[in-house]
Amino acid sequence: MIRSRRIVWAAGLGLLVIGTASCKKKEPPPPAETSAAPAPAPAPPAFAVQGVELGKSIDADKKVSTPTTTFGRKDTIYASVTTEGAAPSKTLSAKWTFQDGQAVKEQSESIAPTGPAATEFHISKKGLWPVGKYKVEVSVDGSPAGSKDFEIK
């Protein structure tokens, strides 16, 4: 009788050990490797004038619709200055001169570009434009940044 009790106890103890082992808490899986931190956004390009185009009209994005360097005596003349880069403050200036060096008009526009932009300057004359050769010189904060020759016929 005692022997059979021992057997029962031993069997119970064995089941208990097996049960404990099977209930052992599983180790949590290792965290998935996180991907490398995203590369920082590239710095915007430095502000610079990309080009100057002349024409008789501009579209909604301030760019010349049909570039030309020849105008009529009654035309309004547009100069579109395309730029790239960002800057907290830049002053674009346009100086229009006649063939003899005489100043026709000077204009400026202060901008705070955040990327590619277009800035237009235009001139018109109540009377007829004198026939001849003209030039528009564009500067940024007083430094020359481009020019374009044109003619009025």
Added chain:
Amino acid sequence: MPDDKQPKADFSDVEGGSSSTAPPAPSSGRTYTVVKGDSLSKIAKQFYGNASQWKKIYEANKDTIKNPDLIYPGQTFKIPDA
């Protein structure tokens, strides 16, 4: 003897304007009205403490200043930030 000097072209009636797709640069909104005896250097000294900064005022007001040595009482200039 013929006079070979051409009369100067008249551009006094030329009008103009400008605009941009870029936002306008922030401005202090300060203006200054010229009084007798003023010069751009004097105005620059007043606002920036440095007379040599007159070009900054000139650049910001090229529409109205034909000659930086000639400014007139009553003219109102934009004063850019230092």
